[in-house]
Amino acid sequence: MKVVHISTYPRGGAANAALRFHNGLLQLGVDSKVLCRDEGNKEQKIYSYGTSINFRRISTIYKNLKILPHFYMEDDQCEGFSSPLSLYKLEKHPIVVEADIVILHWVANFINYPSFFKNINKKVIWYLHDMNPFQGGFHYNEDHERFKKFNKVDQLFYNIKKKALNDTKLTVMAPSQWLLDLSKKSELLGRFNHKLARYGLSTEKVIIHDQIEVRKKFKLPLDHKVLLFVSERISNTRKGAMLLINALKKCDLQEKVSILVVGDYDKDLFESDHLHTVGRLHSVEEMAMAYSAADLFVLPSREDNLPNVMLESLYCGTPVMAFKDGGGMKEIIHDKNGKLIDDMNEEALAEALQQWIDQPFDFEREDIRAEAVTQFEEKQQALKLKEELEKIMSL
Numbered sequence: 497m498k499v500v501h502i503s504t505y506p507r508g509g510a511a512n513a514a515l516r517f518h519n520g521l522l523q524l525g526v527d528s529k530v531l532c533r534d535e536g537n538k539e540q541k542i543y544s545y546g547t548s549i550n551f552r553r554i555s556t557i558y559k560n561l562k563i564l565p566h567f568y569m570e571d572d573q574c575e576g577f578s579s580p581l582s583l584y585k586l587e588k589h590p591i592v593v594e595a596d597i598v599i600l601h602w603v604a605n606f607i608n609y610p611s612f613f614k615n616i617n618k619k620v621i622w623y624l625h626d627m628n629p630f631q632g633g634f635h636y637n638e639d640h641e642r643f644k645k646f647n648k649v650d651q652l653f654y655n656i657k658k659k660a661l662n663d664t665k666l667t668v669m670a671p672s673q674w675l676l677d678l679s680k681k682s683e684l685l686g687r688f689n690h691k692l693a694r695y696g697l698s699t700e701k702v703i704i705h706d707q708i709e710v711r712k713k714f715k716l717p718l719d720h721k722v723l724l725f726v727s728e729r730i731s732n733t734r735k736g737a738m739l740l741i742n743a744l745k746k747c748d749l750q751e752k753v754s755i756l757v758v759g760d761y762d763k764d765l766f767e768s769d770h771l772h773t774v775g776r777l778h779s780v781e782e783m784a785m786a787y788s789a790a791d792l793f794v795l796p797s798r799e800d801n802l803p804n805v806m807l808e809s810l811y812c813g814t815p816v817m818a819f820k821d822g823g824g825m826k827e828i829i830h831d832k833n834g835k836l837i838d839d840m841n842e843e844a845l846a847e848a849l850q851q852w853i854d855q856p857f858d859f860e861r862e863d864i865r866a867e868a869v870t871q872f873e874e875k876q877q878a879l880k881l882k883e884e885l886e887k888i889m890s891l
Contacts, residue, residue: 516877530543759775
């Protein structure tokens with residue numbers, strides 16, 4: 497059985513999940529490859545489409561011409577708005593041609609819907625990482641509701657996808673029941689067979705580190721309660737950074753509380769002696785140290801599928817605080833490994849944080865990790881995927 501995973505990028509949350517499945521399948525002896533748009537690593541069986549930046553520019557011009565007289569201008573406040581058109585002919589790439597099963601991951605700005613689904617003659621699985629495959633141009637409902645100025649183009653993209661998918665067959669998978677249920681209700685993907693397939697995570701790379709040692713590394717007080725926040729981009733409304741910042745402003749942080757911020761952060765938004773910023777950490781191993789240094793990881797997302805950062809935190813034995821109705825988090829977080837907040841607003845978040853500050857929750861880090869490993873161990877999840885692939889091949 498030859499499998500090819502298609503992902504626009506080789507890095508990022510969705511790409512990391514795809515690569516973990518890929519690595520797990522390789523360990524099981526499956527002939528697995530990954531095809532990305534621009535970058536590759538042949539030693540790891542990751543291949544690039546091999547096109548230049550000039551080709552990408554030409555593809556962008558092509559996409560814009562195809563939707564005339566409509567057009568849209570990019571908005572930095574919109575997390576993502578992607579066209580279903582491109583000049584990339586994935587169905588003709590040699591790796592795809594020789595494969596038995598094609599698994600589409602996050603393929604925005606890479607897949608050309610009309611030609612791919614018309615000409616592909618393989619078993620196709622669409623592994624969802626967000627809502628874009630069953631929406632028009634947006635990737636999450638949050639932006640769909642906020643950016644009405646894109647309505648005409650969004651509807652145009654939706655119609656292109658609907659026509660392209662009309663006569664095709666595929667299997668839909670997703671890591672959370674939340675996203676799976678949304679897909680089942682959608683017009684574009686609802687008629688296809690749906691399967692829940694959780695992400696996998698390495699037990700070797702993501703481990704519990706000695707808290708004293710990692711706090712020394714990050715120059716954190718050894719006797720403080722440490723709250724961790726991972727800030728990918730403050731302006732990303734969906735990720736809820738400003739919800740957390742405004743909630744923290746309402747809290748009495750007391751003397752022995754420290755806030756460890758990983759990623760990009762603007763201190764003008766909230767400057768405090770309690771803040772310890774370390775910038776971006778570029779490896780899973782470094783991130784595991786940050787989770788291990790913390791007593792609580794706060795994940796204030798308004799909408800999220802099954803965030804890798806949540807799984808990584810649990811692997812490090814660090815409890816997670818999240819909104820109950822923010823997505824797939826409620827399927828994993830419970831009173832033994834974190835705290836779910838009923839109302840999605842800064843007042844409710846501030847109240848929950850203050851409760852933790854005044855009287856920290858009592859958790860067993862080893863128990864949190866043990867449960868997470870049982871659910872998300874990389875090879876185990878790859879084995880489940882392999883079994884599903886074999887079923888699909890037999891149909």
